[in-house]
Amino acid sequence: MNDLLEQFLVETRELVQSATEDLLALEGRPGDAEAVNRVFRAFHTLKGSVGLFDYPPWFALLHAAEDGLSAARAGNLAVDARLIDLSLEALDATARWSDAVEATGRLPDTAAGESSALAERYRSLLSPGPRSTTEATGAVPDWAARLVASMAEAPAGPSTAVRYRPRGDCFFSGDDPLGLVRKVPGLLAVSVEPAMPWPPDGEFDAYACNLDITLLAGAPRPEVEAPFRLVSDQVTVVDVYATGTARPSSASAMDPVVAAILGEQLLAMAAPGDTETAHGRLEACARSAANALRSIGRDADAERCREALERGAASLGPAIEAALAGGGATGPRSDREASGAYERPSGAHGGGTARTLRVDAVRVDALVSQVGELVVARNALGRLAARAEAGENPVTLARAIREADADIGRLATSLHRDAVSLRLMPLSEVFRRFARPVREAARSLGKEVRLDFEGEGTEADKGIVENLFEPLLHVVRNAVDHGLEDTGTRLRLGKPAAGRISIAAGQDGDGIVVSVSDDGRGIDPAFIRRRAVERGLRSRDAVSAMDDVAVTDLIFAPGFSTAGSVGALSGRGVGMDAVRAAAERMGGRVSVESRAGAGTTVALHLPRTVALARVLVVGIGIESYGFAMDAVDEVVRVPRSAIHAVAGGAATVLRGRTLPVLRLADLLDRRYSAGIAMEALLLVVRADGQTVALEIDRLEDRLDAVVRAPSGLVGTVPGVGGTTTLGDGTVLLVVDPAALLANLALVGQGTSGDGR
Template identity: 90%
Template sequence: MNDLLEQFLVETRELVQSATEDLLALEGRPGDAEAVNRVFRAFHTLKGSVGLFDYPPWFALLHAAEDGLSAARAGTLAVDAPLIDLSLEALDATARWSDAVEATGRLPDAAAGEAAALAERYRSLLSPGPKSTTEATGAVPDWAARLVASMADAPLGPSTAVRYRPRGDCFFSGDDPLGFVRKVPGLLAVSVEPAMPWPPHGEFDAYACNLDITLLAGTPRPEVEATFRLVSDQVSVVDVPAPSAGSTEPTPSSTLDPVVAAILGEQLLAMAAPGDTETAAGRLEACTRSAANALRSIGHEADAERCLKGADLGADILGQAIEAALAGGTLTGPGSGMEASGADGSPAGVHGGDTARTLRVDATRVDALVGRVGELVVARNALGSLAARAEAGEDLATLARAIREADAVIGRLATSLHRDAVSLRLMPLSEVFRRFARPVREAARGLGKEVAIDFEGQGTEADKGIVENLFEPLLHVVRNAVDHGLEDAGTRLRSGKPAAGRIRIAAGQDGDGIVVSVADDGRGIDPDFIRKRAVERGLRSRDAVLAMDDAAVTDLIFAPGFSTAGSVGALSGRGVGMDAVRAAAGRMGGRVSVESRTGEGTTVALHLPRTVALARVLVVGVGTESYGIAMDAVAEVVRVPRSAIHAVAGGAATVLRGRTLPVLRLADLLDHRDGAGIGMEALLLVVHADGETVALEIDRLDDRLDAVVRAPAGLVGTVPGVGGTTTLGDGTVLLVVDPAALLTDPAWVGQDTSGDGR
């Protein structure tokens, strides 16, 4: 993919998102003139960008949308639901087509029909105006009839004829007449003649355009008109009806691209024109280059080479080569030669279907990274000085201290360098949050509910991979909140709630990770109803669900095949959704939790790693084994007398600085038979997890290190409580435990560790 197209796709997605947000805002504030202006500018910019490429249906749609929004700016068209809905559909089409272009290099086959239908709906919103100069006048004019008659095989169906007379100074205004012609979709025939008799040889002006171009296309007129939108004052467009039945035979495949054929024909005329010997050589070279370039543009390299070789033997041989190309071209259909293809048959510029992978980075982060590299180079140079001192026989003790200091400096710089490099991939979650206004609006409309949506923590940053993969699971949660969580307006009013339900999507830091939550103020999750539905769906037996506590029952909403919907609808009822959320969180190295209060609402939270980065890890010992715990999760490390740890109902607790903390043995949580509980003092890690503060008893502190912690995979990924793995200096793998996941294990959940016996 070339750089221009890649940049176009990036900017297109940004414009689509910003225009969507403004259109949704206009629903509540239809009189916001500035929002209307922003939407108009977005469509205007999109149209101009699409015009740089050969996508006529896309251009025609955006032009129609621009006309509609221009009327809205002028106050002649109301900013109401029909215009907003239609503009949102146009943006949807633009988003889909940009994805198709990125993947395949071309628009979908159905794009032309969809664009025409949407453009017609825009035109129907506008008040009828005077007929344009391109409207059909009824009878086919002579110039169009002559063009059709000149064809060896007349078109089978209706077609569109165009007469294009460029201005004499068109080259100075940036117009390319033949470039416009080449963009016409479904081109069938082209005729190029002088608009005025050529002036005498001595008065010829090479910079003045003197062309009368007529062409015939087998596509609807709106698509053809869109191609000439920028020069509409210089064209006449008419509809040509289909020939009478039986008057034509089936049209065989075109032998050559009509535009290329016209160019080659002009080169033959130019070489046949009278002239003196002084200009013959230049004219021969110009005709050769024009013919060869035209043939190369459609992939006829062999014909182009014959023209170049023929020119060396004289004008007659060149003419014969051009005539051979005109007679022997083999194209599969009209206009098919206008797009060069790669060796694998894919459109030019598309290699193997790979999509563009771009990342926009704040320049200050790049500057910081470059500065850190400079510091590392200086530190590395210091090693050379140490080597020279060692060779000079300096005292080993002094040298060892210097080496240790250099190692500390390089270690600090390596940690900072890694942190700066990883920060280049950080993206704000606003990139995800801003995409939810539209789905919530459509889901609420479909269910006849009133829903407002709020966002918090949009500036929270996470790795690009996390941000890009977060939308899908969050969408499942949001749809469930709209469908199952929020009541209809009547039910809410009877319950003393506002008629409009509210959904809040929030994000924030949680140690070395992030938490993204979706909360609603709806009916909440009724555990008894979940028990009933789990039995009906065959997910659990009646005895099993009766033995489960409310927290475990609520967790059943993540079971595959579970659904609380009474029937299959557009949003739910198929048993696919929350299980996909848990699976997606797992793939990102995270987990999902849910909290709900009947009648008050539900909060679903995704606990995710912020990035794959260097983490400060505390290596702790339990028996003969060592484990890692992220230092961000550890508030402090304390030693307390064992006499200060008291047995309470269901567990143990201690008082630290006037606060009662539950005490749990890490050995018990990890199912170790040995470890912890020996000696007069207990070594405790005070950790924060899911809003709770707990003391974990360990055997010893082994080390503290900076390490790259990677998400668990394979068999390790199935072990409860493992948050990741890292490799130590001796090559062994260290399991890094997740305190939050350990503390939600059923082995201790529900124990009374409050310290007061309640």
């Protein structure tokens, strides 16, 4: 994929998203002129960008959309549901075609039909009725009528007439007027005349275009307009409806453009002029005629024109007339060349997805600065090596090495932080995509829904942001479908008619929490119990022994649903196991809180990024585990006598507060026969708003480490939040206290950690 196309695809997606947001805003504020202007500018920019490439159906659709929105800007078309819905469909098509071009390099086979249908709907908004006045009456402009009259017989069926008046400076813009005309498929007739009378005397400006080109083509209008997509302001296109046999004169039997060029040479030769310029004019006419004939493979006629020039004006005119009268087949010009079709060069992008990331220049500058400091620190190591070779005192040298190590460690930490920040993206990139699906879901169900966002500026790794939309979309759709009551029910319950869905994000230590909340009916634990038994997910005795939190977690069990019947959208719980699986793939977890009649909140707890973290290494038995320092409050030793047996476990009082005491070995299902020490070493950690003390055997180390999400078999170990590699190459499991304790609570209720 070339750089221009790649940039076009990136900008197209941004324009589609911004235009979608403005269209949705127009539903509530149809009179917002600035929003209409923004939508128009988005479509105008999209059309101009598509015009750089050869995608006629795409260009035709965007051109029709631009016409509709231009009428809306001028106040000639109402900004109502019809225009908004149609424009959203056009944006949907643009988004799908962008993906197709990125994947295959071309538009889908259905693009032409879809473009034609949507464009016709735009035209029907502008001109209601089966056919415009011009079409209905058969009336055409004078220039088009003259073109049809110039033909021996009128064309059969509908055709398209074009009047192209290039700008005077078009050559300086790289335009080739006749080249564009030759790309029009199905040419039937062409006429080339001066746009303004040629000056009878004076200097002739060879670099100024003074052409008025009219043509008639039998191809569909979108195909005829396509070659002129970059000069649409210089073109007038009309539909011509006539009956007859499409058998043009012999002059038109050759290429119509060539016939027009030859005719113009005859007119130029017949024009009055002085004797000083006569020879130059004849030579120019002969060369133009010969070149035109060669372009269609009529080399013999071209040579006759050259020879006639040597004999004089009396011979050149008849030679050109003979070429016109001869007609005949054109040269080996393929249909593809005639239609101006674009052929992708070999080696062009065929598959795969472009990976791009926009980065704030300030972050790049900070990274470059850190690299410079690291180079300086590395040079200091060279001086230390020289001092060691010189036999410097080992004590002094060791102190200097430790200082250098501390400097490099500080720079490595800072460098990693700045490098990771390059991948950070605001969650607004995800949040802004939900307005459209919520609107469509609410309309299909006849509900009123207000969507709120909070914490859009929260940043997360690009991989997290890109993979967050699908699981959140499922939760949001469930909230609209089965979380929120219908308007009548809400009014009877004393709630506002419009239900509220809130998507929020925020920091949670080294991670983020993204939640979807609604103010609907909530989840009734009693109903969940009955449904779980009905579907055979749990026995009656098992669900009776579970508390409400564990029962609510059953919505994540595969196949579970609270919906009484299958609807257009999933019932709350259907596929929620996929939401949990998606969160776990991103190295996080999902939780749910609900109050019957008050609403439900589904929260995804996710890592913010692959970060360099301070890790405390502890040991139990012969194994070592890591804890993020941010989750550790303190490490204390307490006498065994200070740990008391309580209902369901053990607890101790530390600084005036009672903390549950749990053995880390028991939580990780490790059994060791080590003796019981007189004192217990406790690791006090925070997890989901509660503080607990974990008994460990020893403290081993503190280190800076890159903690990565667990994968493979390690990802199935309960309570493991990540892994890191130690200096000797061994893998250290980093414990997630919240996940470890959540798993303990579920196991204590007789359920597995995934709700199954």
